[in-house]
Amino acid sequence: MKPIKNVSRRSFVKSIGLASGGLILACNTSVFSDKEKTPENLINFNPNLFVQINSDGSVVLIASRSEMGNGVRTSLPSVIADEMEADWSKIKVQQAVGDKKYGDQNTDGSRSIRYLYEPMRKMGAIAKAMLISAAAQKWQVPEVECSAENHFIIHTSGKKIGFGDLVEIAKTLEIPSDESLTYKNPKNFKYIGKHLKGVDVKAYANGSAIFGLDKRLPHMKFVAIARCPVTFGKVKSFDKSAALKVSGVEDVIEIPRIEKPFGALGGVAVIATNTWAAFKGKEALKIEWDFGENQQYDSEKYMNQITQNVHKEGKVGKNQGNINNAFKNAHKTIESTFQLPHLAHAPMEVPNAVAWVQGDTCEVWAPTQAPQSTRKEITDYLETTEDKVTINVTFLGGGFGRKSKPDYIVEAVIASKALNAPVQVVWTREDDIKHGYYHTTSAQYMKASLDKNGKVTGWLHRFALPSIVSTFQPGVGYAAGFEISSAANVPFEIDNLKVEIGQAPAHVRIGWLRSVINIPHGFSINVFADELAYAANKDPLEFRLNLIGKNRIEDTQDPIKYDTARLKNVLKIAAKNAEWGKELPEGHAYGLAVHYSFYSYVASVVEVSMKNNKVKVHNVYTAIDCGTAVNKNTITSQMEGAAIFGMSLAYYGKITAKNGAIEQNNYNDYKMIRMNEIPKVHVEIVDSSEKPTGVGEPGVPVIAPAIINAIYKLTGKRCYNLPLADYDLV
Amino acid sequence: MITLQINGEKHQIDVSPEMPLLWAIRDIIGLTGTKYGCGIGVCGSCKVLLNNSPVQSCMIPVSVAEGQNITTIEGESKNLQLLQESWGELNVPQCGFCQPGQLIAATALLDKNDNPTDDEIDEAMIGNICRCGTYQRIKKAIHRTVELKKQN
Numbered sequence A: 001m002k003p004i005k006n007v008s009r010r011s012f013v014k015s016i017g018l019a020s021g022g023l024i025l026a027c028n029t030s031v032f033s034d035k036e037k038t039p040e041n042l043i044n045f046n047p048n049l050f051v052q053i054n055s056d057g058s059v060v061l062i063a064s065r066s067e068m069g070n071g072v073r074t075s076l077p078s079v080i081a082d083e084m085e086a087d088w089s090k091i092k093v094q095q096a097v098g099d100k101k102y103g104d105q106n107t108d109g110s111r112s113i114r115y116l117y118e119p120m121r122k123m124g125a126i127a128k129a130m131l132i133s134a135a136a137q138k139w140q141v142p143e144v145e146c147s148a149e150n151h152f153i154i155h156t157s158g159k160k161i162g163f164g165d166l167v168e169i170a171k172t173l174e175i176p177s178d179e180s181l182t183y184k185n186p187k188n189f190k191y192i193g194k195h196l197k198g199v200d201v202k203a204y205a206n207g208s209a210i211f212g213l214d215k216r217l218p219h220m221k222f223v224a225i226a227r228c229p230v231t232f233g234k235v236k237s238f239d240k241s242a243a244l245k246v247s248g249v250e251d252v253i254e255i256p257r258i259e260k261p262f263g264a265l266g267g268v269a270v271i272a273t274n275t276w277a278a279f280k281g282k283e284a285l286k287i288e289w290d291f292g293e294n295q296q297y298d299s300e301k302y303m304n305q306i307t308q309n310v311h312k313e314g315k316v317g318k319n320q321g322n323i324n325n326a327f328k329n330a331h332k333t334i335e336s337t338f339q340l341p342h343l344a345h346a347p348m349e350v351p352n353a354v355a356w357v358q359g360d361t362c363e364v365w366a367p368t369q370a371p372q373s374t375r376k377e378i379t380d381y382l383e384t385t386e387d388k389v390t391i392n393v394t395f396l397g398g399g400f401g402r403k404s405k406p407d408y409i410v411e412a413v414i415a416s417k418a419l420n421a422p423v424q425v426v427w428t429r430e431d432d433i434k435h436g437y438y439h440t441t442s443a444q445y446m447k448a449s450l451d452k453n454g455k456v457t458g459w460l461h462r463f464a465l466p467s468i469v470s471t472f473q474p475g476v477g478y479a480a481g482f483e484i485s486s487a488a489n490v491p492f493e494i495d496n497l498k499v500e501i502g503q504a505p506a507h508v509r510i511g512w513l514r515s516v517i518n519i520p521h522g523f524s525i526n527v528f529a530d531e532l533a534y535a536a537n538k539d540p541l542e543f544r545l546n547l548i549g550k551n552r553i554e555d556t557q558d559p560i561k562y563d564t565a566r567l568k569n570v571l572k573i574a575a576k577n578a579e580w581g582k583e584l585p586e587g588h589a590y591g592l593a594v595h596y597s598f599y600s601y602v603a604s605v606v607e608v609s610m611k612n613n614k615v616k617v618h619n620v621y622t623a624i625d626c627g628t629a630v631n632k633n634t635i636t637s638q639m640e641g642a643a644i645f646g647m648s649l650a651y652y653g654k655i656t657a658k659n660g661a662i663e664q665n666n667y668n669d670y671k672m673i674r675m676n677e678i679p680k681v682h683v684e685i686v687d688s689s690e691k692p693t694g695v696g697e698p699g700v701p702v703i704a705p706a707i708i709n710a711i712y713k714l715t716g717k718r719c720y721n722l723p724l725a726d727y728d729l730v
Numbered sequence B: 001m002i003t004l005q006i007n008g009e010k011h012q013i014d015v016s017p018e019m020p021l022l023w024a025i026r027d028i029i030g031l032t033g034t035k036y037g038c039g040i041g042v043c044g045s046c047k048v049l050l051n052n053s054p055v056q057s058c059m060i061p062v063s064v065a066e067g068q069n070i071t072t073i074e075g076e077s078k079n080l081q082l083l084q085e086s087w088g089e090l091n092v093p094q095c096g097f098c099q100p101g102q103l104i105a106a107t108a109l110l111d112k113n114d115n116p117t118d119d120e121i122d123e124a125m126i127g128n129i130c131r132c133g134t135y136q137r138i139k140k141a142i143h144r145t146v147e148l149k150k151q152n
Ligand code: FES
Pocket: B035, B036, B037, B038, B039, B040, B041, B042, B043, B044, B045, B046, B047, B056, B057, B058, B059
């Protein structure tokens, strides 16, 4: 079974949202990914990517990923355009609706480009070949005398014909065989690897882009929901009389809790004619809660508990060599403990969704990173079949992992069904801060031994953190799987290495947040390695390069290989761009960090100064190796954004709980970096022809540790915990 | 009935006088370019121009806005249009959600200051959060707009 087909004449074309006519190619991209080469995929043709070339020359691509600031809607079509020699300005991108026809649509784990690069190129190459065949047929000339250029097929004689004029013939042709396809030499790429402008920039800048929050339906009701301050608490009773008096409020109903990882939390919903009335009505509700067992959650006490847990032996996650011998024979041992708080995603656009349930069908408009799991949750809730549920993905005002959990969309579906009307559920910012899926909080204990030459002989990393798995399997009390491997895969050449995990049950919903477990592990590993450099009396850069050691492929049991040469390379580039070692202005210092995540390599050197005991970051020099750079503009802006995201968590990021309730409220007490605090961010993208890898997340983990390391260099004081606001340094 | 003058057009609306201007603009009048981000005046997503001054529309009751000239991101003003062009040229937006508020704040700045310094930009833009971290490009795009204005 071929993964790409000519479906121009197929009847299902309409059902996917393409107008009929033109040449339509469909592709089943799952066949291209290493993991999913199942026989089933090869037998059933389930296309999930479509390219349509119309007779007016326009090219429509159904994009299968949510846009959330990662430029996917620009990057993916640029790959096809390049390979098929299309004119970039003639390509339109249409958002796929959430449907299994489109394969894996979830945007997280920085996977989009990694999974789709190869099929995108192939689609482009096929389209080009078919257009060439069509021209050859039309002119009655051999194909070899024809070539494609900027939306035309050109014959050696000089005559040319536009793509649009060839579709009638092209659509009758067979898909060419793999062997006959020719791919462009990367040297000749016109769009791939260049700075392409985002296709949606204009709509963003003039306010016409429709985010979830902007979706309107006739007669739509606005809904705000009061949820229990304590995670998984329940409504005991409520008094709606005051709420009903608020002008614009129409009704108050109870929303049940759906006990599933992405189910609704439940609560009391206020239905109103506008958002403000719904918010006001919600404030006027009097609700008695049954707080439940998470009421005991006190994040400060919890931190003490998990810190104790890492100060004793834990479960073994990795054990190589003999750590006890290494410590016994050490010239010197160093030990440190790190504590990091919960974080909230706080995307600029709060969670929200429009839903309209009519009988057993349902249509949703929502900013979601996960249209397919959304569809599944809704289908389950409505006890209907998937073909009755349509998910329209709107623009996302930031996701960072929050919008891959469709709990807020399920709420809208529940309300719409109950009210028999189209509704928009809107979270207040306070709701967003208080009822999230929090980034884990962690305690980490590290101990290392040095020999008398300053070489690291032993490395113990013990950590305790509530696991993301607890969201899916309530009761799980230890980190698991990928949460262990990001510590176990530390790329240092050390003979004796042990990773242990301490107990840490969850009392709030734990979820992935931009770069996930790499935040705590990237932090502790980079800060501790810096500490060891000073203990060994070495320059941190030189020490780190030696610690990474010789060029080798680390065995991470992943399909994409972890290459230490690439890791050292980004560190060297960041250091070179910063002119590491040069004399800095009085009171300024550099700190560095390097980390591998989502198969990409990132290093940052940051320049920090201190004035009146307050930190200022002046420059960030970031180098990234993400394999083939598809759109340099996207990669650069993701690195710039990651520096700010990393600074926000380093300076201010802290979510705390008392009596089970989150204490922060809004951007006033869960602060963000602002314009007056920004550094200059300088980005270098390594030239590479390796497979493209993640860019949305890997820029984040290096920022906080690099700042801590610079502060140490400057002041001799080591901050082991975050945020810096707790040290009164910002 | 309250009459609001938005982007040169009059709108009669029947809402409670305390309703914040933000929600009147978004939910009653239906101009959704002005965004909700915090509702307490600290993020700048909801900025509009009230008689050419930038205000957080989530903090202004409609009764106060009545009779004033309100400009939203959908509106026209020379500097706004020029800034939008530079925004495109420098590819400022990431998710885009904060950008209407950023552009309104930048417009107000250029309306009263032809050639702002970095510090003046910081001061004018400090009330606008961008969770995606596009600040550096915003700053560049403001400078770029000034440069283009000088050339013309
Ligand atoms: S919504 Fe008005 S300042 Fe944030």
